[in-house]
Amino acid sequence: MTPPRVELSILGQKFTVRSEAPAEYLQTLARFVEERALALQRSGVHDPMSALALAAIEIADELHRARDEQTRDTGDVQQRLGALVDLLQQVTPRPDR
Numbered sequence: 001m002t003p004p005r006v007e008l009s010i011l012g013q014k015f016t017v018r019s020e021a022p023a024e025y026l027q028t029l030a031r032f033v034e035e036r037a038l039a040l041q042r043s044g045v046h047d048p049m050s051a052l053a054l055a056a057i058e059i060a061d062e063l064h065r066a067r068d069e070q071t072r073d074t075g076d077v078q079q080r081l082g083a084l085v086d087l088l089q090q091v092t093p094r095p096d097r
Contacts, residue, residue: 010034011048033059 003018008030019026036055037048045051 011037011052013048 003020004023005016005018006023006026008015008017008026010030010033015030017026033052033055036058037051040051040054041048045054
């Protein structure tokens with residue numbers, strides 16, 4: 001079954017996408033991208049395509065930084081859990097065999 005079509009508008013440009021995601025979610029994403037592009041236009045980037053490209057780069061940068069942070073946090077949690085397991089093994093009497 002083909003996913004439904006959703007029409008989105010970013011900086012006055014219409015885009016039709018097919019997605020299983022809810023239309024409201026896709027519209028929220030489009031508004032987010034548009035807000036970033038508009039902020040760039042207000043800061044002096046007048047070409048809409050340049051504003052969209054720069055907005056995409058900024059958003060991709062945020063995504064990569066968040067993923068890197070999550071990876072670091074996951075590693076930190078695993079290290080702490082390992083230390084706790086070691087500590088518990090030291091203070092817990094071993095069962096007699």
